Amino acid sequence: MEVAILAHEQFPDRAKTAVGVLRYGDQDVVAVLDRETAGTTVGDHLPDLEAADVPIVEGVADAPAFDALLIGIAPIGGGFEESWRPDVRGAIERGADVVSGLHYFLNDDAEFAELADEHGVALRDVRDPPADLTVASGTARELDCEIVLTVGTDCSTGKMTTTLELLGAAREAGLDAGFVPTGQTGIMIDGGGIAIDRTISDFAAGATERMLEERADEREYLFVEGQGSIVHPAYSAVTCGIVHGAQPDHLVLCHEAGRDRIHGYESFPIPEPSAIAELCLDLADHVAPTALLGGALNTSGLAPGEAEDAIEAYGSRLGAPAVDPIRNGTDRLIEQL
Amino acid sequence: MEVAILAHEQFPDRAKTAVGVLRYGDQDVVAVLDRETAGTTVGDHLPDLEAADVPIVEGVADAPAFDALLIGIAPIGGGFEESWRPDVRGAIERGADVVSGLHYFLNDDAEFAELADEHGVALRDVRDPPADLTVASGTARELDCEIVLTVGTDCSTGKMTTTLELLGAAREAGLDAGFVPTGQTGIMIDGGGIAIDRTISDFAAGATERMLEERADEREYLFVEGQGSIVHPAYSAVTCGIVHGAQPDHLVLCHEAGRDRIHGYESFPIPEPSAIAELCLDLADHVAPTALLGGALNTSGLAPGEAEDAIEAYGSRLGAPAVDPIRNGTDRLIEQL
Known part of the structure; x- marks a missing residue:
């Protein structure tokens, strides 16, 4: 799966999720979105990674084709930063899924939910637990x-x-x-x-x-x-x-x-x-x-x-x-x- | 506030909430609902309580007037027992609020929600936490x-x-x-x-x-x-x-x-x-x-x-x-x- 990772203004030091996926994920990362370090590559910041050649770009419009946009950063409290909205919107409009680990669920965002529906893509809020959890059996x-x-x-x-x-x-x-x-x-x-x-x-x-x-x-x-x-x-x-x-x-x-x-x-x-x-x-x-x-x-x-x-x-x-x-x-x- | 407490088939030994409210609550308990021990009084089972005279009755229809029905028992898992439905319905129809500590929320029950709305009474799911909780500050x-x-x-x-x-x-x-x-x-x-x-x-x-x-x-x-x-x-x-x-x-x-x-x-x-x-x-x-x-x-x-x-x-x-x-x-x- 080809993915782009959103990490605006926080790559690499405060982008734990982005760096984790780059280091350990099976995904093929085609771009990191960071308007602050755009124009550099991942290797300029993290030379020991296999993904060193991955370009860092300004926004979703500058990224090569991808299947999913991953939100690779999280502000304290896990809220959604409004400055990310154009990139999430852009990803959906390009037919990509969006995967987020924020406390703020993308599926609860009326604009994103409607747009995802229209474009037939999935919003995956990975922090949303299954509805059928229960107590431990201790086994x-x-x-x-x-x-x-x-x-x-x-x-x-x-x-x-x-x-x-x-x-x-x-x-x-x-x-x-x-x-x-x-x-x-x-x-x-x-x-x-x-x-x-x-x-x-x-x-x-x-x-x-x-x-x-x-x-x-x-x-x-x-x-x-x-x-x-x-x-x-x-x-x-x-x-x-x-x-x-x-x-x-x-x-x-x-x-x-x-x-x-x-x-x-x-x-x-x-x-x-x-x-x-x-x-x-x-x-x-x-x-x-x-x-x-x-x-x-x-x-x-x-x-x-x-x-x-x-x-x-x-x-x-x-x-x-x-x-x-x-x-x-x-x-x-x-x-x- | 005058209350009736539902404790079917579990009073007093497995009715922790009912007994807790009888012992420590400020409420004026007018009846306990337990179809198994109906006809006795609270004092027959718990002689040391001030509320010893409270009658145990078959169902809500046999209880004196009250402001709220409290669900005073909880099956393992916190589900709602369908055999309680007539009493909850009856309480709402008599214009009483219903207070529940179950994991199953009365407000999520379409019949109860509609009936409560119709009769202008409140369903209080006390186990439902406030929506605006956050992390501790450690202070x-x-x-x-x-x-x-x-x-x-x-x-x-x-x-x-x-x-x-x-x-x-x-x-x-x-x-x-x-x-x-x-x-x-x-x-x-x-x-x-x-x-x-x-x-x-x-x-x-x-x-x-x-x-x-x-x-x-x-x-x-x-x-x-x-x-x-x-x-x-x-x-x-x-x-x-x-x-x-x-x-x-x-x-x-x-x-x-x-x-x-x-x-x-x-x-x-x-x-x-x-x-x-x-x-x-x-x-x-x-x-x-x-x-x-x-x-x-x-x-x-x-x-x-x-x-x-x-x-x-x-x-x-x-x-x-x-x-x-x-x-x-x-x-x-x-x-x-």
Whole structure:
């Protein structure tokens, strides 16, 4: 499938979904829409990507033909920016579907809904959960499959990246491994999944469990993307529902080197990672026994020498193997399985 | 306000909402509807209630005049039982509002909606959360008010009862205390509140925080009704959102004497209560420092002598004062504040 990705004024640093799809998606990306960096290519900003040649263009009119427009950014709160309207309209008029992970649903927008209908295209709000979710039955551990879940010291510490790197490394090692996406970017990459942060809280564990049940049969291992952090003042409910719904055999704790405050909640210090790991293990253990597979440290802000020191220090603090999934890959963690 | 309470075939033991409203509500209950125990009075089943004289009747046609019909029971899953339809219809036709805490919304039922419109009465689905909820700001601790939250070793261990007994004892002790209801029964008793189990999981902490903000200004103490249990395989997300949204100064751990398995999830043993208390404190402490005020033990299944022993043993296990709120009252806990 050929896609264009909207990332106005935020590519690449604040365009987590766009970069995630470029790095891990099966889609053939034909253009990134960013009026600020138009005229450059993806490789000018992210030289290590296979998709380095993809052009960055001003708007949908300048993009080559595509099957779907992906909304690749999200303002805080998940609202729709009115300045994106001409591009969404343009995509629909060109006969393309539009895929969005915003809290604001495109299907609830009268103009888009009518236009999509007229042009026979689909608006896919990937954050909209299925209507038939229910409570967990507590049976994930009975699945014939080992479950690995990423947890974090905060939001945006690399849980999705780590999960997908683990998946790739497991497959390269010959393991029969599957991915369980729980957030909008993971869902766009995978093509399926449920955004747990948008489910009714009573059904958060149940929605997680349901995804595992749907995917476990064919797999020896499932790698579940975690959300938020168990010590986050706003989002911990989502984390907790995933931990107990997934009943993981193994946890990987993701942290960003140098970050010591909860992002956007700066009055809250991030506790010592080993204390967070202990809390996650204790929380999980009371429902199903769990072990810490290792740590994943995002060292993208550090120079190579510093990075290696930081990764080693992180591992000693956790008492477990640690890697930067992007710098080192995740083989050291996969070997523990 | 005069109310009738529907509790067909489940009064009193499986009619938690009906009994809660009878025990703690300000409403003047004129009748309980239960076709199985019709002809008896509330006092025949629950002699300690002030509302002992309330008649139990076959259906709405046999009840004295009332302003509202309350649905006082909930089947597992929160669905609507079709056998209740004639009573709900009858109430509307008599010009009464209908108040329901079911997951099934009366307002979504075409027949009821039309009939209510015709008769100018309101259908109040108390489990339907406000449409404008948002994420927590993490500021509950900054409120000029001490927060006491009940947590439990399982569902239905007496969290609402304990919270309301604490509220009553605090007020009798001359403290300026308020109630924060987080579930359907608490909301029916209070007349306000948000059912946290029905909010979007991203907003569970935010919805809790919002209730505290609305109520804190006028109060020295707020008593927050907890939900579920942090070790529950299905509902822990709800618990976690309330713990971090409320940022309580004090926790009270509620347990039912003799219960050793999660209700409805019998393959899960209930962990040692002191371990659950530690987990709750650890979880809460990482966001805002918290202390264990004491324990509340439901000993309704025990003889008086056994009950006193069980309460003392529970207190020693927790290393904190313990009471059965119904047998002993909660003064011993309120004295700690």
